Amino acid sequence: MSETVSANTRPNALSAWPDMRGRFGEYGGRFVAETLMPLILELEDAYKAARSDPAFKAEMDLFLKDYVGKPSPVYFAERLTEEFGGAQVWLKRDELNHTGSHKINNCLGQVLLARRMGKTRIIAETGAGQHGVATATVAARFGIPCTVFMGATDVERQAPNVFRMKLLGAQVVPVTSGTGTLKDAMNEALRDWVTNVKDTFYVIGTVAGPHPYPAMVRDFQSIIGREARAQMTERLGRLPDACVACIGGGSNAMGLFHPFIEDEDVRLIGVEAAGLGVETGKHAASLKGGKPGILHGNRTYLLQDDDGQIIDAHSISAGLDYPGIGPEHAFLHDMKRAEYVSATDDEALEMFQLCTRLEGIIPALEPAHALARVRDLAKELGSDGIILMNMCGRGDKDVPQVAAKLGVEL
Amino acid sequence: MTNRLTTRFAELSAYDRAGFVAYMMAGDGDSQALLDALPGAGADVIELGMPFTDPMADGPAIQASALRALEAGMTLRGTLAQAAQFRKRDKETPIVLMGYANPIHHMGWEKFAKAAGKAGVDGLICVDIPPEEDDELRAALGRQGIALIRLATPTTDDRRLATVVANTSGFVYYVSTTGVTGAGSGAVTEVGEAVDRVKRASGLPVAVGFGVKEPDQAAAIARCADAVVVGSAIVDAMHSGGVAGAAELVKRLSSAVHAARR
């Protein structure tokens, strides 16, 4: 959506995808039930119009600054750098955003768009609850009724966020269908949308779903990379050697990567959740352990069995516990523009504690995964290297779960 | 393209009768026995559900049915095998497979189309592949004489309808309500108008489904559509009353549909 391209032309820059069909190479597209097709076509038109409307941009900018707290700083993590013994580790502090994660960058954009379109009801799916909280927050601010679908399993492991959403006035619907996790929450949100087509806007929380969602969510999240690129240039007079981010559906990673895509010397590294280990089958590493398939509106890498049935993801982090990945990541993976690695539950737990102790920053379990690979990369790049990692969320929400894992009773 | 679907709808039209389309899930209970019993119970067309883990256009009844089928070990290959088994004994009743893209995509469009052709399948409804995305699949099915059946819905306006009915064959499935399978159906007068619109645009028979449960309701729709589809109610009857219970329901529904225009 970044450039206008005709249906048959391939965008000539990597950053200019998707094409007119909403494809990133052979990934993406619009695989939805017919009932939803007119809605996503309407959304695409509305988004295009909003993008080029200075009034929309001005409203976004104002709320990003005064309500979300943008820009978030980049921070030199000196003690982690020392600990890892190699490249400088810099953190993009998106965990300082209002509501504690990057999710609000996107929610703000989509809710403002929903208002422009005259929609009077918001729905969202959530895994860790961060996207649900961010959506409920912005919906509260604009006085729009909000319903959040959340897998019953996640309702249990993210209890503080469930209560937060309720305080914010959202209705939280625990989803017991399927296996009661993020993918089922997304199914249920789609079922709601297909039923309430006239008044409802579906705020998808990651760079997945049918076109235009992957491009639109990326655009709203690209503020992460745009700010960081300018901040690193200003502070160090050069770009980082590598940008690193964790990947659930891939929105914080895409938001960090996108403004660097044309900077060929900057490595882009996405960290998937390896759960108990990719070899155990209990993981959420769609690129490493999955195959291309079709789910939730787009063609992308999915965890699936020999019959094309979706396999449940596993991760200690509810926010990474998704059997797919945004189509643009699938594309960047195949084009070899970005590298994709993984980190296990145990590594994330270890990094959660390390970062807290050394930097006084409690990371969410999601970015704690990224930190595990930053540790290796720091050694690999050596002391001349510079790594920029997206600290996309704070770990307050994970404290009860981590305590339980460590055998501490609160 | 003439296949069993075209022939069947022509027969129904010659008798000025609406058709009854029975949906069932492959692999949920003794599905082979139900499949074999459906024509005798009055089904003019059979929609054979292909179970999928993430049926996002289906309501609770069909979701649960799909999970039971998968739990019992049903696969896409297994579904095709049931169709093939049925086809050995019944050469006339059209079978339309209905399900989601991923298992088909995983097998490969071409390979699936060939296997379905060999199994004696006549049509496919793939819920999450809209016209914008179906060219490869449609071409592969076309080579086997299998119709790719499209869905029209209350959100399909006139401009969009032209896209929906372009390059389609067999019949058009009109989803009478915005919602998932098993939810309440649309008001009959609105359905009648929509069916006329779709018929005019497509020149094809129109089957109406989603939310039809009772014989009266089915009969009312049979007066304004070429065929009536019932799914969730049959799936529920199969789960609670087995093959006999489901066949009994199909008899009541199909009798009501067949008698509706008299």
Ligand SMILES: Cc1ncc(COP(=O)(O)O)c(C=O)c1O
């Ligand atoms: C803090 C945090 N990071 C990352 C994610 C994963 O999402 P994404 O990959 O879209 O950034 C989540 C999702 O809930 C999250 O809460």
